[in-house]
Amino acid sequence: MAKTQTKAAAKLPLNEILSGDCIEEMNALPENSVDLIFADPPYNLQLKGDLHRPDNSKVDAVDDDWDQFDSFAVYDKFSREWLRAARRILKPNGAIWVIGSYHNIYRVGSALQDAGFWILNDVVWRKSNPMPNFRGVRLTNAHETMIWAGKSEKSKPTFNYEALKALNDGVQMRSDWLLPICNGNERIKDDNGEKAHPTQKPESLLHRIIVGSTNAGDVILDPFFGSGTTGAVAKKLGRDFIGIEREAKYRKVAEKRIKGIRRFDKESLLVSTSKRAEPRVPFGQLVERGMLKPGDQLFSLNGRHSAKIRADGTLIAHDQRGSIHQVGAALEGAPSCNGWTYWCFKKRGEAIPIDMLRKKIRAEMRAN
Amino acid sequence: MAKTQTKAAAKLPLNEILSGDCIEEMNALPENSVDLIFADPPYNLQLKGDLHRPDNSKVDAVDDDWDQFDSFAVYDKFSREWLRAARRILKPNGAIWVIGSYHNIYRVGSALQDAGFWILNDVVWRKSNPMPNFRGVRLTNAHETMIWAGKSEKSKPTFNYEALKALNDGVQMRSDWLLPICNGNERIKDDNGEKAHPTQKPESLLHRIIVGSTNAGDVILDPFFGSGTTGAVAKKLGRDFIGIEREAKYRKVAEKRIKGIRRFDKESLLVSTSKRAEPRVPFGQLVERGMLKPGDQLFSLNGRHSAKIRADGTLIAHDQRGSIHQVGAALEGAPSCNGWTYWCFKKRGEAIPIDMLRKKIRAEMRAN
DNA sequence: GATGCCAGTGAATCGACAG
DNA sequence: GCTGTCGATTCACTGGCAT
Helix, strand or coil, rough: HHHHHHHHCCCCCCCCCEEECCCHHCCCCCCCCCEEEEEECCCCCCCCCCCEEECCCCCCCCCCHHCCCCCCHHHHHHHHHHHHHHHHHEEEEEEEEECCCCCCHHHHHHHHHHHHHHHHEEEEEECCCCCCCCCCCCCCCEEEEEEEECCCCCCCCCCHHHHHHHHHHCCCECEEECCCCHHHHHCCCCCCEEECCCCCCCHHHHHHHHHHHHHCCCCEECEEEEEHHHHHHHHHHCCCCEEECCHHHHHHHHHHHHHHHCCCCHHHHHHCCCHHHHHCCCCHHHHCCCCCCCCCCCEEEECCCEEECCCCCCEEEECCECCHHHHHHHCEEEEEEECHHHHEEEEEEEEEEHHHHHHHHHHHHCCC | CCCHHHHHCCCCCCCCEEECCCHHHHHHHCCCCCCEEEECCCCCCCCCCCCCCCCCEEECCCHHHCCCCCCHHHHHHHHHHHHHHHHHHHHEEEEEEECCCCCCHHHHHHHHHHHCEEEEEEEEEEEECCCCCCCCCCCCCCCEEEEECCCCCCCCCCHHHHHHHHHHHCCCCEEEEECCCHHHHHEEECCCEEECCCCCCCCHHHHHHHHHHHHCEEECCCCCCCCCHHHHHHHHHCCCCCECCCHHHHHHHHHHHHHHHCCCCHHHHCCCCCCCCCCCCCHHHHHHHHCCCCCCEEEECCCCCCEEEECCCCCEECCEECCHHHHHHHHHCCCCCHHHHHHEEECCCEEEEEEHHHHHHHHHHHHH
């Protein structure tokens, strides 16, 4: 199994931009080989006539040839095909992010569910500086929608909860993200000074996605690579990327852009990790190592209960026997209990959570 | 034509709550007779086991029978049928609002487009006080999605641009609406003191929708009437409503609720605007947005300490890791520390407080 | 009356792993 | 694949009651 994956990974065209149709190119890649896919598929915009600002200057709308689709049926077929190809190359625990607007996201979201992907969250990118609705006939279209989905219901995709919490000043990251659109220095211009790609995404958006849902060294594929924002941020953050882009002019823009980017140093790539990633320490080890002794009393954090430690690392309190978790849960009448934070021992009259002792052991383990 | 509509309108059961299946009830109404439809269909949540909060209390989940569907196919069939019935009774320039979450909104949105509705905007209801993700395994599901669509591409639905602009402190109303969920006094309780309906929507949401997309005297139909928020707000705002609700207990709740409501006088229809607090800017956003980079050094205001920035917006200094506030406090041996004023970055040899960057972001946010 | 503390709760697809 | 066990995990707001 491990060997197969290594072999598959060895065949991947890492940190390259593939030329051609994304469905064909994805079909040529080995299955179960990619950790994350970020996709910004063409929008099914149906602009009737040109859109003008109040001063009659023309708005540079997204009206390139590749963005026109005859009907929902054609668009749906296209969506189903690229999603199927994308799903094949994803690792079993891989995930996908798709971004879209109301023109296409309901089609894409349905196709994604039908293909077997399992939605984890949808995320709203709130633009801090959206284009106003010049004619005053609608609400300002101030957001785009992203869908984050695992390859299947059974998938266990990477989610760096603590890192995203840190990015959000210590409170859970929500499903609505306020970020500016890509303009100013970041917006790539061509030789004529015009924007090199009509829908260049901001790097801040990809930063949050990549920090939140990949680990360093992961492979991120973008089937609609465009100006290469995915590749640029992946490189900065020490991830590998695979880009697919049909249009030569965009490939050229992206290649030049990514060449000029340097990876952040290793230490700053580390992000806050979850306790779940820490090695498990059985409570019995505290007894074996003499940090606590059989016969010692433990006291509940709320002071209402006490229990005695037995030689095998179980507790006994009245008629309750079992692990620190089981006895804690039973005494509290709770469905479950984290014994590590529930129980305290006394040292010079002071109650100290037994988790302090576990931390000590873990620090020793790290030192060795 | 005008005569036909008058005749049709005369047959409408205005300001009543119809009992029965919404598809049958809508099919019994005359075509082209309703100005607006607001629909809050079942979300098809697929919940597995129980969920407990970290304090071990059990979450009261939406596990009612009316939200159970066997498959996407069954749910899609249901959506297509009620949308078809809804579209028939809409006036040619009528419009529909549908609300949903990621579980169902992509299905509903696709069905709506397939039925011939024309999406005008999608609107994100950002909850100011959503339920957190208790297990820390996903993003906080902090929003729901609403789709606003005309009966057809040719429809010219009512849009009270100026009224919404006034509601929004004089700037164009955006497609993301920050409103609290329905609780406190507004949340209707049954005789046992329990919530009378599991998914009662806040009146503020309906207020904005009705002010923005109907005129006084319009007829608003809600095929999933529930606790009757649509009817309550319609009555307050001088619109007529038609409710359809299958469950007797909900009809009873709604009837009693609406009976106690008085129509606003004309002058008081414009509600007071909410004051905007200074938005919170997480330090991580400076990193995501490239204003500071992972690996960059920060220096303390007093010049005694330095720290390095990591990709998730935490700092690292010797053995200290954590937020700008935590690391600052640790280095100073202080109980707390305002990292925004404590840390500086260097630009052309000059030390500049990072708070300058936050001010820049806030200025941008205010400008839009 | 003002303030502070505690308890309660909201449309939720809410584990990982050994045996 | 199933079962049992370990043990990680929450934000904003409201209302009641004590101080």
